[in-house]
Amino acid sequence: MAAAALEEELNCSICLSTYQDPVLLSCGHNFCQGCIEKAWDNQNSKTYTCPECRMKFNKRPRLKKNRKLCNIVSRYLSTQVKKTDSAVLCSYCLDSHSMATKTCVQCETSFCENHLQKHNEAVDHDLTEPTASLESRKCLAHQEILKYYCAKDDCCICVSCYVAGNHKNHQVDLLPAACEKKKTNLQDALRKLNFQTKENEQQLRNVEKDKEAVTMRAAEIIANIKGLFLDIKKQLETKENQILDKIGEERAHVIDNLLEESKELDVEKATVAEKLLKIKELCALTDPLTFLKTWERSEVKDYKDFEESHFSEESDMDDLEYDESDEGSEEGSEDFEEAVSEDVITTLDEELIADIIQTGLDEFVDMLPVLREQRGI
Structure with a gap:
């Protein structure tokens, strides 16, 4: 109830949706910046009014962003996204609505801690973080789980793609192995970039020292x-x-x-x-x-x-x-x-x-x- 009331308070009275770039009028009411500008653009009279209290303004008010409300809306939306992402329930806990801890890629089923233990004792499947949809983990051509990585074409493929599809006879690796190789390469690149960053920082410090030296020398010469x-x-x-x-x-x-x-x-x-x-x-x-x-x-x-x-x-x-x-x-x-x-x-x-x-x-x-x-x- 409290969440619903808060959501209602954070809705624009013009578009009836959550505020986007909220602005505050002198009468104290808030609106989306795009909504109030569009509303005033459509007014035929020379005076401008507040859509809620009908307060009149002789000149078009200069809109001032309500930073406090903007931060509140931003935090509220971030919590809603987290709740949406984390609201994955265990497929077997139909009565208790227990939260899932893992999702099986092969079974396409989510498990809580108890059911996950039983699942792992029975089979050895690939697990991922709880998710309500596995479409992003399936091959678009064969609707099978993506299991391999083709190094030649630099893409993830399913078993059918490797056995009889466009990636037949290509050099492939399992996704975990391919991931480790990529991470190793990225770690090498990261070390080089860190070293280059340190060199750049040292060069910047040297440039700053040179600037200070030039400034001091110029001041000395001028004096x-x-x-x-x-x-x-x-x-x-x-x-x-x-x-x-x-x-x-x-x-x-x-x-x-x-x-x-x-x-x-x-x-x-x-x-x-x-x-x-x-x-x-x-x-x-x-x-x-x-x-x-x-x-x-x-x-x-x-x-x-x-x-x-x-x-x-x-x-x-x-x-x-x-x-x-x-x-x-x-x-x-x-x-x-x-x-x-x-x-x-x-x-x-x-x-x-x-x-x-x-x-x-x-x-x-x-x-x-x-x-x-x-x-x-």
Whole structure:
């Protein structure tokens, strides 16, 4: 009664058979997945309903497999199969319905322990596990029990097949002997396969070790490369600073020279300006006597650049004309400074700077193998 009730609970309400791939709806009812999908496919309305409680769904529900129920059904069906297979009764225990322990192939009869003992005392027949049907153990052509194995055609045969059938004069063995030969061959194949399996497993372990070694080595090389380029960047920065420092020293040296020359030119300019002022004051005198007496007492007559003039008379006259204007004097001074500046620009030794840069780069290139060796690359 309990088994019948359980079987009823495990039946789908649509197909009335045991659940196949049961799915659970949100309303709590279970159906076979194929049954509920087919039922909904045949519905004409836009809403979907549960076949049992008629609960409506605006959208077609997404079916979720009921794994717990699926496992219960699977276990139940497995027990039913075992019961079916084992439900072979003794052919002689008609009242007690005793379970058979063996089936005689020749007699085609099943026996319990008691009747089997009597049967074995009377005859020596081939026995097999309890079965309700021996059709699979009979020859299809002669409906006789399969007793031999034909090695040539690789099949089981009956006595008639061997004596007068298609397997006449073929090499045959009794089924137990043929079975032992096949099992021996299979054992040899099994040993070879086991050995091959062990070799494959060992090779797989070796491959895994190689993969780990390659991964570790690659990580080590990557780390070394990152470290190498970090060292290169540091060395580049150091070399850059060294080159810039040397160029800065050269620039400072040139600027110091220019400042010194500028000071000398300032002194010379002041001296020339003083001379110009005295000459202007002397030239401003209109009385000849006063001019000459002033000339005798003046330092102007001792100026060598005045006595031994490097300028032509036209240039002197031009200077005298411009002496009356301070603007002309300032313009002349500016032209003089520009001329000096043009000469000073070329004093920066750019060839030396180029040599400093080239030397620094050569030293850096020579340093690269050392950095690689330090990193093991």
